[in-house]
Amino acid sequence: MTALATGTGGVGSCFISQLTWLSKNLPSTRLSLCYISMIDKALYRPDYAEIDFDTALFTLEATGVEPPPISTIVEYLAAAPHNVILVDNTSAISLAEAYPAFLRRGISIITPNKKAFSGSYQLWQEIFSSATSGGSYFYHESSVGAGLPIISTLKDLVQTGDEITRIEGVFSGTMSHLFNKFAPTSGSGGKWSNIVREAKELGFTEPDPRDDLNGLDVARKLTILGRLAGLPIESPASFPVESLIPAALENVANADEFLRSLSKYDNEMEEKKLAAERSGKVVRFVGSVDMLGKKAKVGLEWVDQTNPIANLKGSDNIISFYTKRYGDMPLSIRGAGAGGPVTAMGVTGDLLKVLCQLR
C-alpha cells in the first residue's frame, strides 16, 4: 500500500481521474489517498483514513479545512504507516523549496512543476543529496514537454554512458503555435500582433502573454535538461534569454494594454521574418544547450526549411538530443507539450516508476 498526497487544479484533476482509472485497471498498484489540497483547503485525517478517489474533489470542496503549514505536512506524511509519495501538482515555489525536507524524511516526490529543478543550483544539489539520505525518489517527467518522454530518455542516454553533445528544440507550445502561424514554411503567415492576440483569445497563452513572450518558461526547461546532461547551470538567468517583449512594453499595466500597443512593433518582427526568408530560412524561437562549448541560449534563430523544427504543426514541441552514439542525426521526440491529460500522464507514468521501486 502506498499513500499519496496531491494538489488539484488543471493537471491535478486529470491526475485524480487517471488514479481512478489505475485503481480499477491495475489494482496491484494498491494506492490510497491520505492528503489532498487546493489553494485554500486541505483534506486529511489523523488516522490516515483513505480518501476515495472518485469523490475526493467534492469532499475536499465540501469539508476541507485550512491547509496546514508545510512543516506540518512533512511531519504528517513522514509518520504515515505506509510508503508515501507527494505528488505536487501545484506551481507553488514554497512547496518546491521544501522538497529536500520531504525527501530527507523518506517521502518520494513526483511533480510536473519546473520550479524546484530550475531554481538555484544549490537547491538542485540538495534535492539529490536529500533523496540519497532519505532513501526516497523524485521524478519530474512532465516538467519538460509534458508527457513526452524527454527526461527519461535523457537520463537513459547519460546513465548508459552516452555523451550528449547538443540539445535543441522548441520547448514551448505557445511559441510553437505563434511561429508556425507567423512564419510558415509555405505561404506568408500573419501579422505578429494579430497572431498573439488570437492565441490569447483561444487560451493558448498565459492570461498575460508576456509570461510566454519573456522566454523564461523555455529557459527553465533548458536549465533542467542542461543540468541532467551534466552542465552545472547556475540558474535560468545565468545564460542569454531573448525576450520578445518590446522594452517599452515591459511595464505597461496589463495584458489588454500590452496587446493594444504590440501592433506598433509589427514591422520590426516582419523584418526579422523577411531577413530569414531572404536566406531561404524561417525564424523560430529555439532553445539550445551546446554541451561542448558549455553554453545555453534561448531566442530567435534562423532554421533551414527542411529542419524538423521548421515543420512543426499546431502547438507541438520538438526536442532533439545530439550524442556521441547517435552521431550527426539526433534522437528527436515530437508532440504536444502542454495540456492537462498529457501532463497528468507524465505524472502518472512517474508514479508507476516509483511504485516499482518502493515495493
Next chain:
Amino acid sequence: MTALATGTGGVGSCFISQLTWLSKNLPSTRLSLCYISMIDKALYRPDYAEIDFDTALFTLEATGVEPPPISTIVEYLAAAPHNVILVDNTSAISLAEAYPAFLRRGISIITPNKKAFSGSYQLWQEIFSSATSGGSYFYHESSVGAGLPIISTLKDLVQTGDEITRIEGVFSGTMSHLFNKFAPTSGSGGKWSNIVREAKELGFTEPDPRDDLNGLDVARKLTILGRLAGLPIESPASFPVESLIPAALENVANADEFLRSLSKYDNEMEEKKLAAERSGKVVRFVGSVDMLGKKAKVGLEWVDQTNPIANLKGSDNIISFYTKRYGDMPLSIRGAGAGGPVTAMGVTGDLLKVLCQLR
C-alpha cells in the same frame, strides 16, 4: 549483487563495453558476470566466480568450453546465490523459445531479440504468465527501433490509461535508407537496383538484401507494438505484408544473382515512384496498426511531402503514436534504429530498470 549471463557478437560486445563503463561509473549497480557465451563456446564456473568484464571476451575465446544445453543453463542460473538476469544478445530462436522456462525460475530476461515477442501469440502469453509466476521481469526495448524509447513510451501510454488509435512509421533503417535515396522529396533520386546494390556494398543491408526486402523485419516489429497496444496479433504472417522481392527472384540461388537480375524490375519500381509523384506524394515503405479497425499492414504507401515520414534522412526510423489524449497530432520518436552502440544502449537501459526493481 546481480549476476548476468550474456551472449557476444555485434550488440553483445558493445553491451560488454557499456557494462565496463557502468561498473566504473555507477558502482552502486553491483553487477557481476557469471555466464558468457558465443555460438560455439561458453564460460561459466560451478562456484559462480565472477568473470572480469574487461577480459571476458578474451577469456571466453581462449578458455571457453562447448555451450551446455539450454535446460542446463536454466538450472545453473536458477541455482545462483544472487538475483540473475539473462541478457540475450543472440538472435537464436531456440533460446527465445525457452524464455518461459527462465522466467518461471525467477531469472529475468533482457533482449534486443525480436523473435520471442513476435513469434506465436501463445509464446507471448506464456512469457507474461511465466514472469508473473516466477516474480521475474522481461524487457526488450531494443527489439523495435534499437535504443529509441519506443516500447517504454507505448507501455507508459497504455498503463496510464490512454487509448492508442493508430501506430505508424518507418521501422527499418535499411528501408529508410533505400527510399530516402530512391524517392527524395527534392530531386529525382536514383535507380532502384543501383541503390539496393550500393546499400549492400556499404553494409546497410543484410548479407542477402532479400532478408530486408521481404518486409518480415518490419512485420515482426509491428507485431510487437500491436500486441503491446492491446491487439492479439496471431503472428507476423497473419496480416498483409508486401514483399519488394519480385516473385521470379524469390528463389534465385544467392544475393549476387538476385542483385544482377533486379535491374530488370527497375521500370516497375520507377512507375510506382512516378505514380506517387503525379499525386504530389512520395513512396515509402510504411508499417501501420489501425487499432480501431484492428488491422495491421506493411508495404508501400504514398505519403504527403510534408509528412515527417517523407522527410527522413539517412537510415533514420520514425514511429508515431496516435492516441486519444494526443488527438490529431501524434507523439513521434525519430532517430537511428540500428547499430551496435545504440542497440546495446537500449539493453543497458533495460538493465538499469530491472536492477531498480530487483534491489
